Amino acid sequence: MFPKHPHGEFAACLQGSKVKLPAHTQRVDLAALTAGVEAFDSTTLALQEPDLNPGMEPLQAKVRASPPTSCPRRW
Secondary structure, rough: OOOOOOOOOEEEEEOOOOOOOOOEEEEEEOOOOOOOOOOOEEHHHHHHHOOOOOOOHHHHHHHOOOOEOOOOOOO
16 A cells, blocks of 8 residues: 555554654554554464455465565554
């Protein structure tokens, strides 16, 4: 979704809100107060779950060919 910021810090913000974010944090504007988010502690865990989106097989193959990484917990 964010080719110039593919990983790192993200902040989910209500669209139109005025929030000061730390440097290098990608703002994600949400149109509603609630949102469903799927997060995994590592790519290994994420890749164990099948993707149900039709037509995504080529992208899935590229992702599965990437080396696994861990995601630091910040909460």
